[in-house]
Amino acid sequence: MLGQISFIGGGVMAEAMVQGILSRKLVDPNAITVSEPRKERREELKKRYEVKVTDRNVEAAASSETVILSVKPQDLENVLVELKGHLKPEQLIISIVAGARLDTIKEGAEHEAVVRVMPNTPAQYGEGMSVWTATTRVSKAQLEASRSILAAFGKERFMNGENFLDMATAVSGTGPTYVFLVMEAMIDAAVHLGFPRHIAYELVTETMRGSIIYAIKSGKHPAELRNLVTSPGGTSAAALYQLEKGALRTVISKAIWAAYERSRSFGEKGTAPHGQEKASK
Ligand SMILES: NC(=O)c1ccc[n+]([C@@H]2O[C@H](COP(=O)([O-])OP(=O)(O)OC[C@H]3O[C@@H](n4cnc5c(N)ncnc54)[C@H](OP(=O)(O)O)[C@@H]3O)[C@@H](O)[C@H]2O)c1
Numbered sequence: 457m458l459g460q461i462s463f464i465g466g467g468v469m470a471e472a473m474v475q476g477i478l479s480r481k482l483v484d485p486n487a488i489t490v491s492e493p494r495k496e497r498r499e500e501l502k503k504r505y506e507v508k509v510t511d512r513n514v515e516a517a518a519s520s521e522t523v524i525l526s527v528k529p530q531d532l533e534n535v536l537v538e539l540k541g542h543l544k545p546e547q548l549i550i551s552i553v554a555g556a557r558l559d560t561i562k563e564g565a566e567h568e569a570v571v572r573v574m575p576n577t578p579a580q581y582g583e584g585m586s587v588w589t590a591t592t593r594v595s596k597a598q599l600e601a602s603r604s605i606l607a608a609f610g611k612e613r614f615m616n617g618e619n620f621l622d623m624a625t626a627v628s629g630t631g632p633t634y635v636f637l638v639m640e641a642m643i644d645a646a647v648h649l650g651f652p653r654h655i656a657y658e659l660v661t662e663t664m665r666g667s668i669i670y671a672i673k674s675g676k677h678p679a680e681l682r683n684l685v686t687s688p689g690g691t692s693a694a695a696l697y698q699l700e701k702g703a704l705r706t707v708i709s710k711a712i713w714a715a716y717e718r719s720r721s722f723g724e725k726g727t728a729p730h731g732q733e734k735a736s737k
Contacts, residue, residue, distance in 0.1 A: 458483050458601050459521035464513050464535055466492030466501050469552055470526040472580045474505050476608030479582070491516035514542045522601060525551040525561070529722075532556055536564030543567045548598045550605065554625065555722035558591055558618055568593035571602045574621050574629045575609070584610030585631075587624035589617065622723060626715035634711065639664060 461483060463470040474488060485506040491513045492498050498509040510516050517523045517539055527535055532553050543549070543565060550571045551561050561570045573588040586606045590599060599614070606612035615624070639660055646656035671678060686692040 458487070458604070460487050460489065460519055461522045461524065461605070462489040462491060462516040462520035463524045463526050464491050464517065464539075465525070465527035465531070466490040466494075466497055466509070467526060467528075468580065469575060470524070471501065472582075472584070472609050473524065473526070473552075473605065474501070474507060476579075476582055476610075477605060478505060480604075480608045482604060482608060489516045489520065513538050517547075518542055520547065522548045522550060522598075522605070524605075525549060525553055525556075527553065529553050529555055532560075533564065536561065539565045539567075541566060545569070548594065548601065550602055554629065555719060557723045558589070562591065569598060570594070571598070572618065572621055573602075573606060574624045575606075576629050577632050579609040582609050585628040586610060586612045587615055587621060587628060588612060589615050589621055622716055622719040625719040626712045629719075630712075630715045634708065635664070 461477070463474070470490060470492075474490065477483060477488065478485060486508060488505070488507040490498070490501050490507055490509050491511065492501065492509060493511055495511075498511065501507060502509045513535060523539070523543065525532065525535060532551075545568065547567070548569050548571065549561060549565060549567055550573060552573045552575055554574070556572070558570050558572050561572070562568060568591060571588055571590045571594055573586050575584050575586040578584050579586070586609075588602065588606060590602070594602070603612060603614070615621070642660045642663075643653070643656045646659055647653050651659065671681060674681065682692070682696070686696065
């Protein structure tokens with residue numbers, strides 16, 4: 457039983473989570489409260505999902521078993537100051553705020569049971585990859601509740617240790633950005649060859665989608681799949697030669713390492729100043 461769930465911050469990610477929770481019928485709409493400062497946004501969410509809305513964070517949080525912190529990193533401190541002293545020990549905080557460490561939330565809200573999640577943008581279409589961890593004070597029932605909430609908008613993976621969250625920020629959290637850049641480069645190359653842009657877009661996105669499904673369904677290592685289509689002196693061999701010469705692997709490895717280090721440095725300072733997306737730049 458998930459009981460009442462409140463969201464502090466009714467933005468893009470909160471909406472993705474509400475949508476997932478309701479489409480999986482984990483709770484009824486009236487078990488969800490979204491606290492959001494902007495009136496038009498509150499009305500929009502209420503109309504779309506029939507959830508309860510308010511602009512009072514403390515009121516929303518106090519009445520829920522699970523309090524989901526879904527504000528931008530720069531707004532977290534104010535929210536924690538507001539919530540401090542208003543939560544009961546048996547309540548659970550789930551934070552999706554990029555860069556915000558468990559200790560920051562525990563100390564800021566004076567609350568022990570905290571789950572920290574790094575989701576990613578495909579969550580908006582139920583295809584997210586969330587990596588999460590928890591303080592030792594999160595009960596088994598709360599771990600299970602967290603798991604089912606996170607599974608409502610994609611795949612989830614619990615990791616024992618907060619350092620995995622910084623690693624996940626660099627791999628899956630920031631990951632869609634790398635994929636979009638590769639996608640963009642391939643589309644531009646196809647246009648350069650002579651395809652109209654909309655056809656270039658279709659060829660590239662369908663190739664990516666199909667390749668990912670193929671890799672997952674075949675269960676084969678990507679190198680094996682690549683070797684299967686690389687005939688001696690063929691087109692794949694010619695293209696791969698240029699990709700390796702351009703140090704694609706090294707660049708990707710360096711990019712992911714840079715994002716990891718940036719995530720760690722934000723964690724040391726408290727939170728990322730402008731959100732996880734910008735943190736990777
Ligand atoms: N988007 C992603 O894919 C993604 C991935 C990983 C992690 N995250 C994390 O998820 C969190 C939310 O991201 P998002 O993309 O959903 O951001 P967002 O769309 O900007 O949503 C944040 C919401 O919080 C509201 N808000 C601001 N101050 C508030 C306060 N004091 N109390 C209550 N609500 C307040 C904002 O209202 P106003 O619009 O009126 O300011 C806005 O509606 C961020 O911390 C981000 O790091 C996001």
